[in-house]
Amino acid sequence: MYFWKIDALKRHLAHGSLSEKQMYGYMMAYLVFSATAVEMMRYLPEKEPNAWTYYGSMMNLLIPVVGTMMAFRANGGESGVQFLQRYMSISLVVTIRYMAMILMIGLPLAVLLIAIAILMTDFKNNFAGSPLEIVSSCAYALLYFFIVKHIREVATAQQGAAGA
Numbered sequence: 581m582y583f584w585k586i587d588a589l590k591r592h593l594a595h596g597s598l599s600e601k602q603m604y605g606y607m608m609a610y611l612v613f614s615a616t617a618v619e620m621m622r623y624l625p626e627k628e629p630n631a632w633t634y635y636g637s638m639m640n641l642l643i644p645v646v647g648t649m650m651a652f653r654a655n656g657g658e659s660g661v662q663f664l665q666r667y668m669s670i671s672l673v674v675t676i677r678y679m680a681m682i683l684m685i686g687l688p689l690a691v692l693l694i695a696i697a698i699l700m701t702d703f704k705n706n707f708a709g710s711p712l713e714i715v716s717s718c719a720y721a722l723l724y725f726f727i728v729k730h731i732r733e734v735a736t737a738q739q740g741a742a743g744a
Contacts, residue, residue: 647724
């Protein structure tokens with residue numbers, strides 16, 4: 581992998597292509613760096629991070645990394661084909677559909693739960709951290725579950741077609 585030498589990378593790409601494993605490596609490195617940068621911004625306005633802040637950051641890094649690793653394996657791993665094409669296109673469509681589902685189901689439910697919490701407890705002190713972080717992490721992990729499921733179905737369909 582090239583991490584700094586852009587001219588060497590461009591020459592490599594101009595005279596050949598990257599293997600599925602090499603493309604996966606670049607994509608995974610990009611994912612880790614971008615997710616880390618986004619999470620670092622979380623601490624800029626935060627006055628006193630607590631355990632739930634750290635939990636949220638850890639999950640926001642682990643879920644996409646582990647989810648992408650699972651998607652790569654579901655696609656056949658090193659022997660799989662068209663991983664980036666499948667991963668990027670399926671992830672976009674699944675994310676759009678997932679966001680629509682969250683808005684239709686999750687938003688009204690969240691409003692109801694927050695209203696109940698405000699009426700029953702001191703919202704800021706008792707509800708703002710732990711339950712929201714756990715629910716958010718579960719929802720994020722579920723998104724990757726659907727991405728992996730669809731990539732596996734495409735890879736399996738292609739293997740079935742090749743064997744027929």
